[in-house]
Amino acid sequence: MTKNSIIIGLCLFFVLNITFAQDKTTVTAKNDEISKNLDLEAVASVFGESKDLEDFEKKLNDPKTQISNLDLNNDGEVDYLRVIDNSKGKTHVVTIQAVIGKDKYQDVAVIDVEKDSKGDTKIQVVGDVQMYGNNYIIEPVYVHPPIISVWFWGPYYRPWYSPFYWGYYPPYYRPWRPYPIHLYRRNVNVHINVKNTYRHTDVRRSRDAVKIQKQNRRADHSKTKDVVRPDKATGKPVQKDWKPQNGNKGNKVTVPSTRPAQKPQQQPSVRPTQPTPRPAPAVRPAPRPMPRPTPAPRPAPRPTPRPSARR
Numbered sequence: 001m002t003k004n005s006i007i008i009g010l011c012l013f014f015v016l017n018i019t020f021a022q023d024k025t026t027v028t029a030k031n032d033e034i035s036k037n038l039d040l041e042a043v044a045s046v047f048g049e050s051k052d053l054e055d056f057e058k059k060l061n062d063p064k065t066q067i068s069n070l071d072l073n074n075d076g077e078v079d080y081l082r083v084i085d086n087s088k089g090k091t092h093v094v095t096i097q098a099v100i101g102k103d104k105y106q107d108v109a110v111i112d113v114e115k116d117s118k119g120d121t122k123i124q125v126v127g128d129v130q131m132y133g134n135n136y137i138i139e140p141v142y143v144h145p146p147i148i149s150v151w152f153w154g155p156y157y158r159p160w161y162s163p164f165y166w167g168y169y170p171p172y173y174r175p176w177r178p179y180p181i182h183l184y185r186r187n188v189n190v191h192i193n194v195k196n197t198y199r200h201t202d203v204r205r206s207r208d209a210v211k212i213q214k215q216n217r218r219a220d221h222s223k224t225k226d227v228v229r230p231d232k233a234t235g236k237p238v239q240k241d242w243k244p245q246n247g248n249k250g251n252k253v254t255v256p257s258t259r260p261a262q263k264p265q266q267q268p269s270v271r272p273t274q275p276t277p278r279p280a281p282a283v284r285p286a287p288r289p290m291p292r293p294t295p296a297p298r299p300a301p302r303p304t305p306r307p308s309a310r311r
Helices: 002-024 040-048 053-060 147-151 181-191 207-216
Strands: 080-088 091-101 104-115 121-127 137-141 197-201
Touching: 040 053, 040 104, 040 121, 040 137, 040 181, 053 080, 053 091, 080 207, 091 207, 104 207
Parallel strands: none
Antiparallel strands: 080 091, 091 104, 104 121, 121 137, 137 197
16 A cells, blocks of 8 residues: 555656646747847837838838848848738737748737727737747837828728748848847947837737737747758848948948858969060150241441531
């Protein structure tokens, strides 16, 4: 009896430990550096300056402003961010997804747009738990009501589902190389409207937004331990002449180029023919100076006769 009790007790002990370990597991950001490569205050600021979601996606991927510095697939180019709108009733969830490969997407953040009982529009920018950790929420308070908040409830609203994917991008898009975080911070701060207020909170207002996000979430970046570099990048030329927007030329940073996989070809065995020397220009004979004409002799003045004296 005692022996059976010990065995049963040990079994319960292991079962409880396994259950406790499963309950204790929480999702944390894979790398703290990831969240520093996309400033959600800048995202909130750009969102308030957009006229609709198509314009918002364009601003996120504008190579002139470079709001994002994310390179989740480690291909040496900042990932394209696409925007997707899902809604239910008076709640819209705007998802920002990074295009990291063929049919592979990673949610970076969502923007909850909801109209309350008073008719006021509430906006929250929520970082994805895989990128920013738990409850990373920014609640912007705009100095002026943004046009896009009116667009959601107006007659011109159309649901936006980005048509772009891996290998297919809009004409304006030109990828750029990621930069060190301190240099990215210096650039992105210029594009944050300081007249707005950005409140950090850990309370998400909308329960409907949480449900909508779970139904449409993509997290392909977390399915593999090591991100494999894709065989083909965007195929577009990478912008190399990037400079900080604030004009600070100090603290220059050089991005090292990747070493080529193949060795350079050997020198050709046939020596190129030596170019013929350029013929010297013909010497132009110097012009002979003309002899200077001698001036004609000036005639001597004729003496005037002296008048005779009177007697």
